[in-house]
Amino acid sequence: MLKRKAVTDSSSSKRQAKTTAISSSSTEPWELVLNDGKEAIKEKDFKRAVSLFTRALELKPNHATVLEYRAASYEKLDQLNLALQDATTMIRHDPTSARGYLRAGKILSLQKKHKSAVTIYKRGLKNISVHDARYQQIKDMLAAAERILHPSPTHDPMRYLPYDIMSTIFSMLSFERRIQCTSVSQSWRSFALSWPGMWRDLDFSDKKISVATIKKYLGHAKGRHVRRLSVRSVARNKLDKILQLLIDEDCQYLNILELSDCEIPVTTFLRLLRLIGKHITYMNLDYATLTMDAIVRQVIPRCPKLTHLTVNGVPDIADITKQAYTTADNDVELHQLTHVRIVMNDVNNIKWLLRKCPKLELLDIKSEDVRFNDIAETVIHESLNSMRKFRFSRAILDSSTIWPAAGVDSWVSKTNHRPSDTSDGLEAFYIVSDPSFTGSMLRGIVQRSFRTLKQLVLRDCRSVGDSLAHLATSPGLPCLEKLECGQMEEDDIRTILTACPTLQDVTIGFTIGMTDNAMSDLAANVKKLKRLDITGCPHVTGVGLEKVVKAHRSTLEKVNISQCFRISVDAIEWATSVLGKRVLEANFNTRSF
Known part of the structure; x- marks a missing residue:
């Protein structure tokens, strides 16, 4: 049985070979070379394909199919002039065929010669039949080439919108977005570089930036337009150069200064505050290399308009009330502070802060060692008279706040004075992770502020x-x-x-x-x-x-x-x-x- 099957397979192979031989004998030589060229294209061997198609054209001159294949191979080899010659030959020998016009138009578009491509497509539409399957394709290619050649007019808002409207639009963008806008067009760049508000908010806290770039921005700003500078995690030498740039450019109208997690060069920093610190209203020194002693004794006195202070993570001295400079009330001036976010681990320090800041409206205190019970009497009977929002947390890692992040327009300009339509009294009271907070303390808070209290957070307080x-x-x-x-x-x-x-x-x-x-x-x-x-x-x-x-x-x-x-x-x-x-x-x- 196996022997008979082998004989059958052998007979089938012989018949197939015989059929192939007959088929090959009926195919013309140029067709065989053309097929070989097609195989070369499938293998992406375009140099060999060009050679085979050239040989086929020697056997069958000016054949449209061979010319088209060779033009396509030239195109893959980026030999566009040779490909265009083959496409032109196709049109010359068969002007009623769409293939030559499509190939020539494509090659001219690749050469960025869109005007010539439009001419070729129009010529093709005149010579080929409207019933041709590729007639619509030529029309589509013509429309695409004309769109490139004659793009629709763009309306640059810089040319039509008033200056005030463009200024309002740019003021709503972040500093990074404003910088990106300078790359849109020449008119956008010209407006951005000349618009005073462009450089009001220099916020580099989310990315690392070189001193040279900051120098360039300050040069455009001419110093007087800068209202905010924010940097994060900057080493001492680099920050020293940045602060010196602020001095050199005379940024005397600086309102907001954020140097979080920075190694602060004390000498340059104090010199900066002495020269241009008279308008600073908000300062963020979170996790900076300064002590609370230096902030209270040297930093705050140099900023007479300072109202917002954030100093989380700053080393707390043992007892600030025992320092020599606090023996007289006039030695330390903190009465201007209205918004404070701070970490303090000494009960005497907190009480001293509350007494020294009679105008506090928003206070956020974090402390691992102090309980609210230790300061409850001072807070309830003395500080709540002027305070609107109070937050006490014993979870140092809890970084949330009860007031928004500072902004040039949204915070500094609007919170220096209490709105006239806001009633006096505590609006928000937060206690976080303090088991010592009891129901009697809550009663003292609510009875004083029940008419104004809008936010009450008692998180992890089990004694209420x-x-x-x-x-x-x-x-x-x-x-x-x-x-x-x-x-x-x-x-x-x-x-x-x-x-x-x-x-x-x-x-x-x-x-x-x-x-x-x-x-x-x-x-x-x-x-x-x-x-x-x-x-x-x-x-x-x-x-x-x-x-x-x-x-x-x-x-x-x-x-x-x-x-x-x-x-x-x-x-x-x-x-x-x-x-x-x-x-x-x-x-x-x-x-x-």
């Missing part, structure tokens, strides 16, 4: 008990918009949510007191809920989530139900379909209950 629920009803919190708390009973949470219809931002996490009944109160009583975080609440189900989503679907901006394991997948999918993926956050990585 049911005081907040009682205070929500008497004296009440009629303006409360943001609430963050935890570890409360269900009745207390429901009382708060019922008594505070003005709430917009609610965070009650990791507590068994947050239930579907509390969610129902949130849906029924709160008027305009924007943000809700109930992370880790084990008794909330899809029923409670559904009530809140239906009641506040038009206003909700963020909902976090992570680790709420009783909320079913179906409920999450429904809420996502109603609110959107960006609004609903639901992560279930580990089970906490």
Whole structure:
């Protein structure tokens, strides 16, 4: 059987060889060479392909197909003049065929000769039939070439918009975007370099930049236009050169100076402040190589208009009240400070700061060693008279703040004076990670500020008990918009949510007191809920989530139900379909209950 199969296969091979021989004998020699050239193109051996097509043309002169293949090979070899010659020959010998015009037009476009390409395409449309399959293709190529040759006119806004409008548009861009705008066109560059606001905000905090580049920018600014300089993580030698540039360019109207995480050359820095520090209103020295002693005794006195001071991570001396320069009240002037963010680990230092800054409106204190109980009497009975926002945290790594980052226009120009339409009184009170904070302390805060309090954050404060629920009803919190708390009973949470219809931002996490009944109160009583975080609440189900989503679907901006394991997948999918993926956050990585 195997022998018979072998004989059959042998006979088949002989018949195939015989058929191939007959086929080869019927093919003309130039066609064989043409086929070899096609194989060379498949192998991307274009030099060999050109040689084979040339040989084929010797056997079959001026054949259109061979000419087209050779022109394509020349094009791959970037020999465009030779490719154009073959395309021209195709047109000359067959003027009614579209192939020559398409090939010639393409090559002329590659040579950037768009006018000649347009001429070729128009000539082709005149000579070939409108019924030709490639007629429309030539029309499309003609339109593309004409668009390149005659581009539509552009409208440069610099030529039409008034100066004031362009100035307003540029003022809304970041400094980096403004620099990018100088590369758009000559008119944009001319406007940017001459516009005074271009160099007001020199913010280099997000990237490393050379001293030469800063020198060039300051040269354009001519010193007087600079209002802000922000750098981060700069070594001593480089920062010394930058500060000297500010002195040399006479940047005497500097309002904001941010030198976070920098090695500050004290001599040059103090000289800078002495010469051009009279207009500085905001200073950020976070994690700078300065001591609190130097900041209080040498830096602040050289900046008489300084109102905003940030000095997180600066070494704190043991007891600032025992220093010689603080024996007399006139020795240290801090009365101008209104916004302070600071790390202090000595209770006497904090009390001294509160006494020395009677005009404080916003205060953010971080301390590992001091408890709020140690300074409660000073804060409640003395400092809250003028303060609008207070934040005390025992978590040093907690970097959040209760006021926005500084900006030339948004902070310095608008916060030197309290708006006339803002009522006096505490608006925001934050306590973070302090078990010593008790209900009686909260009562002292709320009773003094319940008419103005809008933000109340009690994060990781386990000693408050049911005081907040009682205070929500008497004296009440009629303006409360943001609430963050935890570890409360269900009745207390429901009382708060019922008594505070003005709430917009609610965070009650990791507590068994947050239930579907509390969610129902949130849906029924709160008027305009924007943000809700109930992370880790084990008794909330899809029923409670559904009530809140239906009641506040038009206003909700963020909902976090992570680790709420009783909320079913179906409920999450429904809420996502109603609110959107960006609004609903639901992560279930580990089970906490």
